[in-house]
Amino acid sequence: MRKPQIDYTAVFRALPGMVALLTPDLVYADANDDFVRLAGRTREQLVGRYIFDVFPENPNDPAAAGRHETETSMLRTVATGERDTMALLRYDIEDPDRPGHWQEHFWSPVNAPVLGPDGQVELIVHRVEEVTELIRAFGGPGDDSRARVLEAELYTRARELQEVNERLRRAHAHEREVALALQAAMLPAPGPTGEHAAAVRYRPAIGALNVCGDWYDLADLPGGNLAVAVGDVVGHGLAAACVMGQLRSALSAACRVADGPAQALEALGLYARSVEGAESTTVVSTFIDWAERTVTYSSAGHPPPALLHPDGTVRFLDEATDPPLAARPEHLARPQARTSFTEGATLVLYTDGLVERRTEDIYTGLDRLADSLVRHRKDDPEQLADALLADLLPATGNTDDTALIVIRL
Known part of the structure; x- marks a missing residue:
């Protein structure tokens, strides 16, 4: 057949x-x-x-x-x-x-x-x-008493379900309080960056707790320079957040002793092999040299940072990209690249929730980011961070976590 x-x-x-x-x-x-x-x-x-x-x-x-x-x-x-x-x-x-x-x-x-x-x-x-006709059918012509009885009964069942949901909400209240405390501990506000203003933003996916696997970090380097990084652990919720906390702390420490961002990511990749749930984490690390006015960067499978120049041109830093952490069976050196900037430029690091949509090519999201940066290029970092979230995230809430850091160079 x-x-x-x-x-x-x-x-x-x-x-x-x-x-x-x-x-x-x-x-x-x-x-x-x-x-x-x-x-x-x-x-x-x-x-x-x-x-x-x-x-x-x-x-x-x-x-x-x-x-x-x-x-x-x-x-x-x-x-x-x-x-x-x-x-x-x-x-x-x-x-x-x-x-x-x-x-x-x-x-x-x-x-x-x-x-x-x-x-x-x-x-x-x-x-x-x-079921409109079903409800109406319970009442005769000119007499909808039985229909209203049925309607009342159905609404009673609906209210009972709402009460169950409310009890569940209260039961989860303590878990959310724990999540908020964990977020505050793992993703603190950026410390002093001298004359260089910085802004950070964090948005969990809709329906998730107030923590996720996305992170940002700023670490002081010798000579008064600065390391800036963002990363994204696979998954949501407390489990991903705990992995995120370990990787964030490890990278922050590695940046302070490494010769550059590539070496810091190599050390983080080796550490990630021993952390359950850290596989396939993406992260990008940048070292800012204020005296030389350069940004040195390396990416482990992460969307490229955006460098907004004062004249309104946007360059995506995509010349040193390698696979995510612990994705290779063997350890290999990671690449890094360097680019220069002029005073007043803006560096933007973000996680994929800001630009990726399931129905679009990634380059569509990057173009949207570049367009928003150009339109808001005169805003200070705090205003620019808010504008980027307003322009790029769906009004109904995003289905992926989002972390964002904006720093004026």
Whole structure:
């Protein structure tokens, strides 16, 4: 018997019930025929648009909470990679034929992840059971008493689920306090850098604790020079943060005795072999020589630092890149390169959460970073750091951790 050729696009479109596909940024990628029909929107009105631009919340209902609950569920699915089943939800939608008129709807949604080869969420399957007619059917003509009883019962179940979530939230409060203390200990504010202003920023992934595997560090060098580094441990949460703390401390110490950033990363790579969870960590180290006005750098699989010159040109320091820590079976010397700068230039180091998006080429993110740097080049480091986060991170929160350091040279 010949194996049938399955047209999965046709299968998806014909699925019974409302099913839509959304990107991790909550933009519609596709919708099946039932979703298009029951939502009252054409496929062209859906695909490529942010979900809450297509279906804004009813502005006439001050108690409406459907958007918040839906968004929270979807972002939780993206962050955890797990299915999230929502309680009964009332979400009114605007009549497409009568702008300004809102139709009452009751939905029972489920959000499920579609994982890519890297194990990260590439799409959200948003399946919705439309139960509005079911609720209405419990009331006779002119008498909706039974419908309201059912509605009240369903809302009672929803409130019970919310109470369970609140108890879980309180149970995790202590864990978050520990996370905050750990963050403060491992990622302190930058120390004095003389006349050279510096700013640091740290943003955990949505749905994560307030610590992650990303780090930054500034270390004083002999002769009044400065070592600046950022790194990224694979994973999130307390386990990654503990590995991060060990590697950050080891690199900070190595920089003070090494002849250059490459030698410091060689020592860190050897140390990483003995630390569980440190494999494949990426890190970039830079040594700033104020007298010579040079930046010497070496990268272990990390996105390149950006050097913003006073004239507005941006150069990515990508001429000394090697594999991540402990990625090779044998120890080899790492490369390093040197570049000069003029007074007033700005050095920016960051982790991949600032520039990488699953649906884009990495160079798209780097171009976006360069554009933002040029537009905000006259800002001081604190203002520039805030501007970069505002320009480059999604408004709904990023799915990857982000560390950033900006220093005026």
